[in-house]
Amino acid sequence: MDLSTILKPAAVRVVGSLTSKKRLFHQLGEIAETSYGIAAAPAVDALLDRESLGPTGVGHGVALPHARISGIDQVRGVFLKVEKPLEFDSVDRQPVDLVFALFAPEAAGVEHLKALALVSRTMRDPNVCAKLRANEDPVTLHAVLTEWPRTQAA
Known part of the structure; x- marks a missing residue:
């Protein structure tokens, strides 16, 4: 599994600002709908439900929201x-500027975990995050994200 199978170039975006975590989740749901045909409302609800279990802000300005969704057949990503x-209640209490969301089929078991581990x-x-923060072009951001695992294999 690599990120190019999870993340379409059309699902990578740059936004100026968002007013809340809920608005962020709505944005992620809208992108999931336009990029993958995942219904936005259930995607947002699933993200909010998962977030209620504990924040998915992992620190250093990064959040990895994820949820299981009915009606999809493979793991999909939105960046x-x-x-x-944005304030996100992250483990280190720092605001978030890099968000990689995953949407997995309800019965995705190990595939969901493998995808989450890869994204994590x-x-x-730190080099990936620095490159992401230094670029504004979604095509470049997609390339940074999808090339990383290939450059790490040795």
């Missing part, structure tokens, strides 16, 4: 770079 960092490893790399 947002937020130009004005990618977003923990």
Whole structure:
């Protein structure tokens, strides 16, 4: 599994600012709908339900919201770079500017976990995050995200 199978270029966006975590989730749902045909309202509800279990802000300005959704057949990703960092209740209490959301089929078991682990490893790399923060072009951001695992294999 690599990120190019999870993340379409059309699902990578840069937004100026968002007023709340809920608005962020609505944005993620809208992108999931336009990019993958995932219904936005159930996607947003699933993200909010998952977030109610505990915040998915993992620190260092990164959030990895994720949810299981009925009606999809494979794990899908949406990436947002937020130009004005957003309060997110992250583990380190820092605002978030890099958000990689995952939507998985309800019965995705191990595939969901593998995808989450891959995204987590990618977003923990300080070089990846620096490149993401240094670029505004969604095509470049997609390339940074999808090339990382290939450059790490040795």
